Amino acid sequence: xxxxxKYRPKTLDKVIVxxxxxxxxxxxxxxxxCPHLLFYGPSGSGKKTLIMALLRQxxxxxxxxxxxxxxxxxxxxxxxxxxxxxxxxxxxGTRTIDVELTTLSSTHHVELNPSDAGFxxxxxxxxxxxxxxxxxxxxxxxxxxxKVLVLNEVDKLSREAQHSLRRTMEKYSASCRLILCSNSSxxxxxxxxxxxxxxxxxxxxxxxxxxxxxxxxxxxGLQIPQGFAARIAEKSNRNLRRAVLTFEACRVQQYPFTNxxxxxxxxxxxxxxxxxxxxxxxxxxKRLFEVRGKLYELLTNCIPPExxxxxxxxxxxxxxxxxxxxxxxxxxxxxxxRMRLGQKSIFHLEAFVAKFMSIYKSxxxxxxx
Amino acid sequence: MDGRSNVLLxxxxxxxxxxxxxxxxxxxxxxxxxxWTTPTPTVWPEHLHNSNSGLQYISKLDEFEGFVxxxxxxxxxxxMLKGSQASVILLVDDLPVxxxxxxxxxxxxxxxxxxxxxRIPTAIVITNYDKDDSADLSTRCWEELLVSLYSAxxxxxxxxxxxxxxxxxxxxxxxxxxxxxxxxxxxxxIAKASGGDVRHxxxxxxxxxxxxxxxxxxxxxxxxDNVRCMDDxxxxxxxxxxxxxxxxxxxxxxxxxxxSEHTIASVxxxxxxxxxxxxxxxxxxxxxxxxxxxxxxxRTLSEFLHENVLDFLSEEAIDxxxxxxxxxxxxxxxxSSLNGHLSRDFGAENxxxxxxASVAARGVLFGxxxxxxxxxxxxxxxxxxEVEQSSRRNKCQMFSQRSDLYNSLTITDQIVMATEFRPSxxxxxxxxxxxxxxxxxxxxxxxxxxxxxxxxxxxxxxx
Numbered sequence: 001x002x003x004x005x006k007y008r009p010k011t012l013d014k015v016i017v018x019x020x021x022x023x024x025x026x027x028x029x030x031x032x033x034c035p036h037l038l039f040y041g042p043s044g045s046g047k048k049t050l051i052m053a054l055l056r057q058x059x060x061x062x063x064x065x066x067x068x069x070x071x072x073x074x075x076x077x078x079x080x081x082x083x084x085x086x087x088x089x090x091x092x093g094t095r096t097i098d099v100e101l102t103t104l105s106s107t108h109h110v111e112l113n114p115s116d117a118g119f120x121x122x123x124x125x126x127x128x129x130x131x132x133x134x135x136x137x138x139x140x141x142x143x144x145x146x147k148v149l150v151l152n153e154v155d156k157l158s159r160e161a162q163h164s165l166r167r168t169m170e171k172y173s174a175s176c177r178l179i180l181c182s183n184s185s186x187x188x189x190x191x192x193x194x195x196x197x198x199x200x201x202x203x204x205x206x207x208x209x210x211x212x213x214x215x216x217x218x219x220x221g222l223q224i225p226q227g228f229a230a231r232i233a234e235k236s237n238r239n240l241r242r243a244v245l246t247f248e249a250c251r252v253q254q255y256p257f258t259n260x261x262x263x264x265x266x267x268x269x270x271x272x273x274x275x276x277x278x279x280x281x282x283x284x285x286k287r288l289f290e291v292r293g294k295l296y297e298l299l300t301n302c303i304p305p306e307x308x309x310x311x312x313x314x315x316x317x318x319x320x321x322x323x324x325x326x327x328x329x330x331x332x333x334x335x336x337x338r339m340r341l342g343q344k345s346i347f348h349l350e351a352f353v354a355k356f357m358s359i360y361k362s363x364x365x366x367x368x369x
Numbered sequence: 370m371d372g373r374s375n376v377l378l379x380x381x382x383x384x385x386x387x388x389x390x391x392x393x394x395x396x397x398x399x400x401x402x403x404x405w406t407t408p409t410p411t412v413w414p415e416h417l418h419n420s421n422s423g424l425q426y427i428s429k430l431d432e433f434e435g436f437v438x439x440x441x442x443x444x445x446x447x448x449m450l451k452g453s454q455a456s457v458i459l460l461v462d463d464l465p466v467x468x469x470x471x472x473x474x475x476x477x478x479x480x481x482x483x484x485x486x487x488r489i490p491t492a493i494v495i496t497n498y499d500k501d502d503s504a505d506l507s508t509r510c511w512e513e514l515l516v517s518l519y520s521a522x523x524x525x526x527x528x529x530x531x532x533x534x535x536x537x538x539x540x541x542x543x544x545x546x547x548x549x550x551x552x553x554x555x556x557x558x559i560a561k562a563s564g565g566d567v568r569h570x571x572x573x574x575x576x577x578x579x580x581x582x583x584x585x586x587x588x589x590x591x592x593x594d595n596v597r598c599m600d601d602x603x604x605x606x607x608x609x610x611x612x613x614x615x616x617x618x619x620x621x622x623x624x625x626x627x628x629s630e631h632t633i634a635s636v637x638x639x640x641x642x643x644x645x646x647x648x649x650x651x652x653x654x655x656x657x658x659x660x661x662x663x664x665x666x667x668r669t670l671s672e673f674l675h676e677n678v679l680d681f682l683s684e685e686a687i688d689x690x691x692x693x694x695x696x697x698x699x700x701x702x703x704x705s706s707l708n709g710h711l712s713r714d715f716g717a718e719n720x721x722x723x724x725x726a727s728v729a730a731r732g733v734l735f736g737x738x739x740x741x742x743x744x745x746x747x748x749x750x751x752x753x754x755e756v757e758q759s760s761r762r763n764k765c766q767m768f769s770q771r772s773d774l775y776n777s778l779t780i781t782d783q784i785v786m787a788t789e790f791r792p793s794x795x796x797x798x799x800x801x802x803x804x805x806x807x808x809x810x811x812x813x814x815x816x817x818x819x820x821x822x823x824x825x826x827x828x829x830x831x832x
């Protein structure tokens with residue numbers, strides 16, 4: 001088992017970071033009920049851990065007994081056609097589509113990633129979640145007669161899906177609670193946000209990460225030199241999961257640790273920084289074409305285009321003259337927006353790279369002649 | 370027809386008189402033509418209706434195969450035929466439409482058998498569609514079919530497009546016989562515009578003769594020459610619309626051929642544009658017209674342009690590259706703006722499609738302000754397609770790993786998987802290798818390769 005899983009706190013009173021949030025959550029569910037919840041915060045800040053611990057707090061140890069299911073759901077979709085000649089709309093029939101979905105469930109809760117279904121996500125929300133929400137578990141004590149649905153990556157749901165989610169939340173509020181989990185609350189529609197108790201989970205501070213790493217080292221019986229944990233924490237970008245993964249990677253690479261030991265970088269980040277230096281070195285259509293090849297490489301490895309763009313901007317800004325930073329960031333934001341609206345992310349990524357090259361080249365020409 | 374087989378292959382473009390020739394020969398020899406008539410096709414709703422009553426669906430190809438089988442074994446035994454078998458020609462004019470490799474293979478086998486074994490004289494008429502559209506799978510299939518039938522022993526007669534002079538002669542004869550007054554200029558125009566298609570020319574002539582009192586406004590002499598060199602057939606009330614292959618259209622956009630200076634006409638109606646927005650006039654029809662002729666899908670077009678356009682920019686022109694990229698980004702945005710709408714509004718979708726195609730094509734033309742001097746470029750197929758496929762495959766693989774690799778209490782997000790777990794596992798390189806990578810990867814990579822090959826065929830077919 002990876003350390004990230006091994007040392008994930010199982011209960012709310014055992015968490016090391018976000019103790020305040022954990023205490024509040026404990027109070028929240030002390031009555032045995034809770035409102036719909038929306039956990040949001042950056043990746044690796046501990047949202048999932050808190051959610052799992054919360055479930056355990058509500059339902060007891062039986063919430064830990066989960067099974068993974070990969071099931072194909074058959075969803076009947078009725079579709080309609082518009083006729084231009086007669087200005088009416090007729091029901092043209094129904095068809096059945098298959099939606100494959102991985103769920104993780106215990107007797108009390110179901111966890112799923114509706115956005116896995118891609119453009120079919122609205123069917124997941126409309127039909128599948130409804131189906132799950134309807135089935136109310138029966139409890140002997142007559143208490144806790146609700147089921148919890150944990151939905152991940154709500155921010156990646158399409159707008160339509162979020163709209164149908166809103167309906168589901170109202171209609172089945174008697175029998176089910178939704179716990180939503182997302183990276184940014186701004187991509188969740190207002191309507192959904194207002195129906196939930198929003199819980200913001202901050203990225204842990206570097207000192208907190210160091211505490212966690214030292215805790216793990218103690219449990220594993222490892223000696224860590226002074227400042228080594230701080231270096232990992234600094235590299236981790238305040239992402240606890242990443243810090244723990246890196247720590248474990250360091251352990252495999254070299255033990256006993258030395259203070260100047262290289263901390264293994266994420267391969268794709270290295271690749272992006274290569275791309276950035278390629279861009280800085282030459283600005284021409286030919287180079288743009290080469291960059292496109294490298295971007296394709298990243299996309300093939302399922303690195304999300306938004307993250308590529310963000311990282312690329314970060315790398316470029318590091319090397320950039322300060323008077324250009326504003327303009328470049330502006331264009332990056334423009335193309336990130338475009339990317340979200342569009343379909344083929346490479347078009348927009350490439351447009352950003354081209355724009356950067358164009359700006360940078362004219363800057364070089366005007367500065368150095 | 371002696372020596373080889375009893376089968377005569379007649380090939381050529383449409384409207385050059387292939388079928389008419391067969392009929393003429395039959396008339397001359399005094400024999401009966403017995404033609405394979407295609408059964409009425411079963412449409413899908415009808416089939417659905419029938420399927421309740423237990424009727425099986427029989428495709429046209431199935432029926433054709435049955436027919437060939439019967440002819441081969443028993444000759445023609447239709448009650449309609451009287452007299453001996455020698456006085457019959459079997460004519461196969463309407464081959465079943467086939468799509469896809471295996472169905473095509475069935476047709477080919479069946480026809481080859483016919484060629485080798487049939488005992489009565491047979492003529493198979495094959496129409497060649499656009500020769501220049503070589504990317505089209507079906508065109509290539511027909512050519513292949515011709516070759517294979519020829520090598521199976523059939524005699525082959527190729528019909529070329531009819532020359533302008535012969536068409537003129539034919540039209541004049543018809544005019545004389547019908548006692549219509551049509552001046553030589555119109556006849557020449559029709560003959561030129563028909564592209565070697567007699568049937569089309571005669572139809573055009575008839576159309577022209579419908580209104581004997583209102584003669585069409587005849588183009589001037591220069592205009593006539595234009596007809597040949599500029600493909601400018603749109604202003605005529607008759608004539609065949611030119612069709613272009615997608616590659617032809619792409620070539621036009623990418624090479625971006627322009628006049629070297631402003632013509633007077635364009636100066637007259639010009640708005641005052643800033644220097645940087647001014648481009649020389651195009652040496653082609655409006656991009657929309659070209660798009661219309663090429664029947665290109667906006668999505669495919671923009672992907673092809675995106676893949677290839679950088680080759681056509683000059684070395685230094687990074688500003689142009691951005692301009693082009695930004696227009697392509699606009700086109701992509703337009704194309705996806707309809708996605709996710711529940712009801713399908715085909716009208717709106719069409720408009721958006723054409724708008725996007727127009728933005729992409731015009732963006733490439735406008736953006737490429739300093740095109741490289743013309744030289745030969747191979748047009749690549751978009752690499753994006755491969756990338757999308759393998760990315761999808763990687764994603765599926767990741768999802769399948771997700772459950773068995775981390776028996777944790779939560780489902781891991783895809784992003785986290787790709788950006789954090791996978792790179793770290795590479796560093797850790799332990800359980801990973803024993804649990805999935807070692808056995809799974811090798812098989813997968815080979816099957817991916819096959820998939821790719823299959824898909825590439827399909828995609829070419831799709832254009």
